[in-house]
Amino acid sequence: MKFFYTGSSQVPNFPEFVEVGFVDGLQIEHYDSNSRRFVPKQDWMNKITEEEPQFWEEQTGRGLGHQQTFKAYIEIMKQRFNQTGGVHIFQRMHSCEWDDETDEVSGFHQYGYDGEDFIVYDLKTETWIAPVQQAVPTKHQWDNDKALLAVFKNYHSTECVDWLKKFVEFGRSSLMRKDLPSVSLLQKTPSSPLTCHATGFYPDRAHLFWKKDEEELHEDVVRGEILPNHDGSFQMSADLDLSGLQDEDWGRYSCVFHLAGGQEVSKRLDKRDIRTNWKTNDGGFPTGAAAGGVVAALLLLTGCIMGLIVCLKKRPQASETSSSSGEDPAGKKMLETSS
CATH class of the missing domain: 3.30.500.10 (MHC class I-like antigen recognition-like)
Structure with missing residues (x-):
């Protein structure tokens, strides 16, 4: 308290x-x-x-x-x-x-x-x-x-x-409830780090991490703080540096959310699931990205002081x-x- x-x-x-x-x-x-x-x-x-x-x-x-x-x-x-x-x-x-x-x-x-x-x-x-x-x-x-x-x-x-x-x-x-989050993959531009964003979980005793195969990654990963949402739930994010990632290795990576008590949500790295707001050379957006980019921006700005x-x-x-x-x-x- x-x-x-x-x-x-x-x-x-x-x-x-x-x-x-x-x-x-x-x-x-x-x-x-x-x-x-x-x-x-x-x-x-x-x-x-x-x-x-x-x-x-x-x-x-x-x-x-x-x-x-x-x-x-x-x-x-x-x-x-x-x-x-x-x-x-x-x-x-x-x-x-x-x-x-x-x-x-x-x-x-x-x-x-x-x-x-x-x-x-x-x-x-x-x-x-x-x-x-x-x-x-x-x-x-x-x-x-x-x-x-x-x-x-x-x-x-x-x-x-x-x-x-x-x-x-x-x-x-x-106070004793346990809510699992929605987990999204967000990226500002093709050269930006890839953000795994989890929001809507409760309580705030949780861990979010990237792993390759079954091994948790520590290098090339930046974890954010747990932040409160306006509805009493929480959000957090973990950024993965993609600069050294080979195309054939994408399927070996996944983002894992672990809630106190053992419950987990896992999201495998897939280019089709990335939400972004960057434009393609023809001025359009990648498939499914327009709405996702707006959601991403809002989610990343959500939080309370x-x-x-x-x-x-x-x-x-x-x-x-x-x-x-x-x-x-x-x-x-x-x-x-x-x-």
Whole structure:
């Protein structure tokens, strides 16, 4: 489960503040300063209201609070870095990962400013790391605050994992599904690398590779990252350099998609299956290529930019009920020590 918060200053056509949360790559909730409302992004997330009827109203209240806090954060950062106006972004990112077989727990918690790490929490040593000089005062203050360190430790080891388990149970039918992708062979021009593109698979624990006969290829192959699609599924690609490939060897090559759990999709290299948008000498397109080229371009451009923010759980206080998104336990400390 991952959460991203983004506060921005003078960024055109972008909200001043955004929070989002994800479970296994699926967005589960969203808040921004334009709508000023926390909303679920999966139908099964509404099950939380059976236990906590006011959950989304409480989340909205916290979102409004975070919005004001992040506005102050940016002003603090501008002072730290001796800046005045201009475009600036302050981010908080945190997560917890739970292995349901080994029960092992891990995660991360960090803050960033203008695209660079500002301060990072080390879960193993329970201390803060300051990648830049401007963060050193904050590191010293937070490292010496034992109560604050205890809050972070409890959050990542217990609270975050408890909510992750709850959400996994709510969304079991979606999160536990296994969807195989459609696999296409794409090529921009006859001299370009050949792209094997797989899209529509879930979950994102997958491997895409080229092989010759039964041997996986490592040379002349460039693998792309796994990227999210707008519908919650994923896509990835692997490029094969064809420059040294002999015509008689084409049938010996194939692209293989392997999904966690053992399911596979294999596509043998065949010139007739390549989708492209390059024109022939007579100004036309190769047979079947026109539509395929448009599809190829769209598929290669599909993907989402994840980089926003949500707190999982309110800092426990006397007689209060915790929720998945809450106050930043370090937020007040930063405001106190950074001005």
